[in-house]
Each structure stands twice: as C-alpha cells, then as structure tokens.
Amino acid sequence: xxxxxxxxxxxxxxxxxxxxxxxxxxxIDMGQDILVIHNGTQFLYIPLxxxxxxRMSKAADTQxxxxxxxxxxxxxxxxxxxxxxxxAKGMFSEIYITGNQSIHGYLTSVMNDFFVFYSPVYHSVIxxxxxxxxxxxxxxxxxxxxxxxxxxxxxxxxxxxxRTFDQQLRKLIGEFVILDLGENPNKIxxxxxxxxxxxxxxxxxxxxxxxxxDHVKTVHLP
Numbered sequence: 001x002x003x004x005x006x007x008x009x010x011x012x013x014x015x016x017x018x019x020x021x022x023x024x025x026x027x028i029d030m031g032q033d034i035l036v037i038h039n040g041t042q043f044l045y046i047p048l049x050x051x052x053x054x055r056m057s058k059a060a061d062t063q064x065x066x067x068x069x070x071x072x073x074x075x076x077x078x079x080x081x082x083x084x085x086x087x088a089k090g091m092f093s094e095i096y097i098t099g100n101q102s103i104h105g106y107l108t109s110v111m112n113d114f115f116v117f118y119s120p121v122y123h124s125v126i127x128x129x130x131x132x133x134x135x136x137x138x139x140x141x142x143x144x145x146x147x148x149x150x151x152x153x154x155x156x157x158x159x160x161x162x163r164t165f166d167q168q169l170r171k172l173i174g175e176f177v178i179l180d181l182g183e184n185p186n187k188i189x190x191x192x193x194x195x196x197x198x199x200x201x202x203x204x205x206x207x208x209x210x211x212x213x214d215h216v217k218t219v220h221l222p
Contacts, residue, residue: 012027013054014037023044025044036079086110089106091107097131104121104145105119108124111163114127119144126159128165173193179216187211
C-alpha cells in the first residue's frame with residue numbers, strides 16, 4: 001500500500017542544495033527518490049537527495065493554485081526519478097544543476113548514472129544523476145528560444161556513450177572538455193587522467209588542476 005505523505009496536496013516550501021531561493025508550490029506527488037511541485041505555472045521534478053528541508057508554506061491558505069494534468073506519467077503509476085527521466089526524453093525541458101543558470105533543451109539519453117541533455121547553448125551535456133537539482137518539462141508546443149526544428153534539430157550525442165559516468169569520463173581522457181558548464185575557468189581544459197577518483201585537468205596556462213570525481217556535475221565538449 002502506497003504511503004501518503006502528510007504534506008501531499010498541501011502548499012509547501014522547500015530548500016534544495018545549491019539554490020539560495022526557496023521553492024514554493026503545491027506538493028503534487030512523492031516517490032522514494034523524487035517529488036513533484038507545481039508552482040502555479042510549472043511542474044518541478046526534484047530528486048529527494050537534494051531536498052534539504054520541506055515544510056508547510058506560511059502562505060498555505062492565501063492562494064489556490066490550479067494544477068493542470070501531469071505532463072507525462074500515469075496517475076496510478078508510482079513515480080520514480082528514472083521513470084521521470086525516461087518519460088522526459090525528447091520533451092523540451094529546463095534543468096538546473098549548478099551555479100546561477102538553468103539549461104534549456106532536450107533530454108536525449110538515459111544511462112546507468114547519467115543522462116545526456118542537448119542544448120542550443122552547450123550542445124550535448126553529460127549530466128551526473130546525483131547532481132540534477134530539478135527538471136521542468138515544458139508544454140509540447142513550446143520550443144527553446146522559439147527556434148524552429150530546422151534551426152534547432154535534435155542531434156544525437158557526438159560522443160559514444162558508456163554505461164556509467166565514470167566510464168564516460170575515462171573515454172574522454174585526452175580530450176578538451178568543459179566541466180560544470182565552465183563557470184570556473186579551472187574546470188576547462190584537457191582531461192589528462194583519472195586515478196582513484198582524482199581527475200587531472202590541464203588548464204589554459206598549462207597548469208594541472210586536480211578534482212575529485214564525485215564533485216564533477218557535468219561534462220561537455222566545446
């Protein structure tokens with residue numbers, strides 16, 4: 001028998017890791033590893049691993065949010081992180097991973113512990129499952145930046161995909177890569193080696209920077 005969370009269908013506030021702004025909305029659904037919030041305009045799918053605090057909204061009784069039908073999963077099907085990702089394939093979406101910006105585009109592939117997201121700005125981005133903060137699927141008639149399919153064709157990843165994020169990074173040894181969307185210049189350079197979860201990256205000045213594998217959120221080629 002499915003456990004019903006006491007805050008289900010209630011107005012809530014939640015804090016997620018890496019995001020200073022509190023998310024507010026109606027708690028629509030919750031599974032073992034993901035929850036769904038409707039903020040009045042959009043559905044946010046948020047992996048539970050990043051939920052630092054969930055609480056009743058202080059403004060719970062001041063505004064009624066009209067919630068449309070869920071974008072993809074059947075109402076009677078238990079929600080899960082992986083099912084959400086599989087259902088979101090090919091649907092224009094927004095994802096938030098790190099920093100101050102979201103990425104807009106299409107989820108194209110789902111592997112064991114990462115997925116590939118194709119964006120007009122970053123092209124094919126490999127995203128670790130453990131670092132996705134939320135996913136927002138858009139309406140079917142919405143396209144990125146109002147681009148036509150001819151202007152923004154959905155392209156397969158130029159990278160041969162491995163099963164795991166670790167294997168995928170190892171396949172890119174020797175390549176010029178951009179880690180974590182390139183917000184930090186020390187995360188742009190040639191991937192030199194991976195040894196016992198320590199990544200060596202050669203930066204623009206030729207210096208070596210060492211990063212722990214677990215802290216790499218995304219990788220993409222320029």
